[in-house]
Amino acid sequence: MAVTEESTTTSEGALTPEVPEGGDPTGLRGRVKRTFAALEIDTRMFGMIFGLVVIWIGFHIWTGGTFITPRNLWFLTVQTSIVAIMATGMVLIIVSRNIDLSVGSMLGFIGMFMALLQAEWLPALIGFDQWYTWILVLIAGLILGAILGLIQGAVVAYLGVPSFIVTLGGLLIWRGLSWVMARGRTIAPMDVSFQLLGGGARGSVGGTVSWIIGAVASVAIVSFLVIRRRNRLKFGFRVRPFWADVVLMVLGPALVLGAVWFLNQYYLPIGLAEQYVEEHGLDIPPEELEVPFGIANPVLIALGTALVMTFIATRRRFGRYVYAIGGNPEAAKLSGIRTKRLVMLTFMLMGILVGLAAAVQIARLNSATAGLGTLQELYVIAAAVIGGTSLSGGVGTVFGAVLGALFMQSLQSGMVLVGIETATQDVIIGVVLVAAVAVDVAYRRRQAR
């Protein structure tokens, strides 16, 4: 323990990066470690990204070059978005030493409610396909999610029933109520504007807007780094070495714009291209038309959600308190934090995110079925945990959970491409989940030493 003090006090000058001790300072490993430390890249996070790249390349080779294609990755991003939206909230739940097993059933219930609202209840009042139907339905769904989450959270926080039990009850209750509400029917189709929340050709932003979004994101990354550096220099704190900041300023936008460029090569398939040519009165043969889908709406929603949730988790008091409760509930209470109210609010936030995910899900399927959302809770929890969220509380990041969701979805869709049957897929995902956490536990133990 005393070593920590020793090693950090000897680092001289305000501009020297803090170098984590342990590890050979001269060898290759030491050099890699120091580079990461300078860039302030978490080695754990890097490990995950590395794992992701490995399975992408692995599947690419295994499938004979069909995995890393614009089309496949475009679908991958869409498929990831629903689990990712919910995983961003699950992180905070787990960080505060709780769990929410009800999100799959809740998604089914809210999805069914929103489907009935737009397909049966609202049309009876205002007719079909009003331009504002989707807004009413979405808001109603988010409010319902908030209420359901609030109820579960209140029971957990104020009645002191363990969240495992409360949400296990919720898993049964919301699923049962969903069936009761529609008597097991499948509700379809969805409102035409509402469907756009689910992606598809019309539910994507197109090539130009994708480039604009990429450009805005790049500018945002660079400004964030510049502002942060300036702010820290103003206070005389140590900052990254200049080269490290430059590397990040190049690397960040390059990744974003590269992703946009790659995905933008997924063009409208022939059927839609014919339609497009007709609608726009173009004079070229449809098979030569190269109109990109662009980023799909669900992906934008998931990215936006991840940004907002990261902001809440790291920049707002609410997030800080959630982590404090997870780290030491007693200390949080003694600091005057209203821990019960806060835990209740995390469940409410989770409920809102479930409502959002439900909207995307039914829009994508263009229907709601009795089994909607079944087993989703397990994927959401797995995404958070693979993404580095510790079930003992206090540790986890929103970004990690999104990566975790992408990791799992990559695995699954890769196995589908390769032609592995569903039962075997489950076995493999189960093994990967346990293995990922085992590696993580081992890593943390080494860090703690």
Next chain:
Amino acid sequence: MTVNGASPLVEMRDMRVSFGGVHAVDGVTIDLRQGEILGLVGGNGAGKSTLIKTLSGAQRPDSGTIFVDGEPVDIHTPIDAKRWGIETIYQTLALADNIDAPGNMFLGRELTTGFGNMDDSAMEDATRKIMARLNPKFQNFKAPVASLSGGQRQSVAIARAVHFNARILIMDEPTAALGPAETDQVRELIRQLKDEGIGIILISHDIHDVFDLADRISVMLQGKLVGTVNKGEVTIDEILAMIIIGKMPDELTTAEIADLHG
């Protein structure tokens, strides 16, 4: 109860706390003056910690009144206590291990920017400034406090209490987890804070600690106050007798004193 005509900084009058029929604190009255160190001693289960928890807002008393500057005040939560300038350093330190030093120092009282976002730079700056005073060797401002040494963690807990202009500081076993060098450092700090006019209630198992630092010493036994004595008027043996037998120095018989040394 007045000194030089002024009210004591804090007076806790006739405090009672019971847990399911057990009287943890049973009619205890103590007071603390400005710039004074009051030692609070007693064996395990004497009720010291429970008593001070009623002052720090972590435990509601069944009855009793707390006066600050002679005015009765309601302290129901830690926030209430802090509003009256009462800060507490708990024996467990009450740090969130997964959060860094500035985060812990400002926990529950974060500095924010105009938009209500946390101002991490300002908090780190303030933490660096106070640490430069309390523990100049402290450099780990970004690491979770779990990775710090016992002394560094103690510094964070003390910094948190001192930073917010505490007038009354409660220290529960401040040196229990520390090595000799760190203990000396904390003792020095306690004297420094006293000189700044802060009233300190010092709870300790270590009778020598208390005897060194305190101006007056209150002794508790089985939830009751045995008595409060001026340090200059008693010996360590007499304090030990109060802790163990529960008798004031003038009530002691020579046989009992001999027993203590038995």
